[in-house]
Amino acid sequence: MGPPGAGKGTQAAALGQRHSLVHIATGDIFRANVAEQTELGRTAQRYMDSGEYVPDEVTNAMVRDRLGQDDARSGFILDGYPRTPDQVDTLDSILSGLGEQLDGVISMQVDTEELISRLLKRAEESGRTDDTEEVIRHRQEVYQAETEPLLRIYGDRGLVRQVDGMGSVDDVSARIDAALPD
Ligand code: AMP
Numbered sequence: 497m498g499p500p501g502a503g504k505g506t507q508a509a510a511l512g513q514r515h516s517l518v519h520i521a522t523g524d525i526f527r528a529n530v531a532e533q534t535e536l537g538r539t540a541q542r543y544m545d546s547g548e549y550v551p552d553e554v555t556n557a558m559v560r561d562r563l564g565q566d567d568a569r570s571g572f573i574l575d576g577y578p579r580t581p582d583q584v585d586t587l588d589s590i591l592s593g594l595g596e597q598l599d600g601v602i603s604m605q606v607d608t609e610e611l612i613s614r615l616l617k618r619a620e621e622s623g624r625t626d627d628t629e630e631v632i633r634h635r636q637e638v639y640q641a642e643t644e645p646l647l648r649i650y651g652d653r654g655l656v657r658q659v660d661g662m663g664s665v666d667d668v669s670a671r672i673d674a675a676l677p678d
Pocket of ligand 1: 500543548555576626635
């Protein structure tokens with residue numbers, strides 16, 4: 497977990513490679529559906545473009561389907577999910593149905609101005625339609641209002657590992673590995 501620009505996508509993909517875990521990023525799945533112009537993509541796009549969250553029932557159904565696939569049986573990293581209390585409840589129910597549980601929650605911290613500057617830089621490179629300055633700032637607010645409170649829920653369960661997300665990709669990766677549960 498971490499605000500937009502914290503490096504979740506980069507780090508989750510690298511972590512998946514290092515530990516042979518499937519990397520499941522809800523934002524990536526939505527973007528693939530937008531590119532393929534599926535019905536899910538059409539629904540998701542208008543929320544994504546304005547920096548709002550895609551409705552829980554849409555997101556939850558997609559994650560339930562994805563976690564039910566065979567390649568998720570031997571472990572996965574969730575990136576960008578859950579983001580709301582309702583998604584936490586759904587994830588609990590999906591995992592208990594699969595006989596699985598979360599091993600840990602990595603929380604990445606990065607200074608706010610650094611977040612904005614990383615996202616503006618990414619905007620030039622990626623062409624993501626939700627990387628305009630106005631939408632970037634709105635996404636930070638949505639994160640703080642809707643998702644940051646989830647750290648309390650997972651904190652109460654003893655799952656949260658705080659990681660400093662400032663610095664090079666390799667430095668942050670090393671911190672994440674050091675913070676992983678056994
Ligand atoms: P991300 O790539 O994680 O930054 O996600 C990009 C956008 O996809 C978000 O701003 C949301 O519009 C949407 N999205 C991704 N994950 C979720 C989620 N768990 N719940 C709702 N919307 C999501």
